[in-house]
Ligand code: UDP
């Protein structure tokens with residue numbers, strides 16, 4: 020298919036109930052705004068009838084294509100697969116639940132034209148209706164990542180409009196597990212921010228369970244920065260200083276004949292040093308497991324099926 024104005028990538032996981040109406044709303048908005056578009060829906064190994072819905076959508080509208088993973092590989096992999104599969108001048112990534120509202124798309128494209136930026140970065144003006152636990156988790160996660168990497172990520176989202184050069188650069192990344200937001204932040208190019216209000220989720224609850232969210236947070240930190248490794252070094256240094264101080268005190272106690280009273284200190288030291296050692300080993304282990312995963316060189320995802328006419332090349336990544 021010839022390249023077209025806007026290529027939209029939408030990951031979908033267990034969205035059978037709402038995908039049809041959401042896509043109808045999206046297409047209606049795009050038509051109203053007179054945007055020349057094509058959509059790639061990526062079924063991230065849903066266990067419900069999402070794939071049947073996607074196939075029906077792509078049969079009904081030539082501008083819609085879809086591909087299906089052989090299992091759930093995660094949203095990040097789905098975004099990568101969509102970006103790779105699409106041809107176009109501009110690429111937009113958005114959620115299937117329309118929490119990234121289609122009414123902003125035109126504005127984002129205009130902003131890109133006006134500023135000549137390569138990336139229009141959707142920034143959440145408010146976080147919308149999210150549970151307290153989610154909000155706290157999201158805030159904590161970004162705080163850690165910001166502290167560790169020095170990047171501004173709070174209130175950032177996957178709602179991004181990117182030029183072809185950016186997407187080509189992203190597609191060239193060899194690493195298996197990626198954190199899309201971090202990657203786009205890291206990659207450079209000219210960026211402009213676009214503030215948007217998060218809509219309510221059309222349909223039911225978030226597809227990210229707390230367990231999935233925690234795994235995602237850890238994964239993102241590991242794939243993004245190796246600072247935690249150095250934090251363990253810092254902790255060891257601090258404890259080394261403490262050890263020297265306490266060592267001197269112990270020796271003074273010994274020589275002045277009051278050595279037995281140090282029992283509490285010994286217990287405390289054992290506990291603290293033990294836990295710091297265990298923590299350090301855990302952090303090192305986490306990175307080694309990542310290295311192991313990368314060394315295995317397994318594909319980032321496996322495409323089971325692809326439908327529709329959009330697309331450049333499609334191979335398993
Ligand atoms: N999603 C996905 N794979 C997953 C989880 C989610 O492709 O394993 C998709 C989901 O279908 C939706 C988008 O990622 O289109 C955002 O998910 P959700 O709305 O559940 O996340 P939240 O808005 O809570 O961040």
Ligand code: MG
Nearest residue numbers: 114116118220
């Ligand atoms: Mg959502």
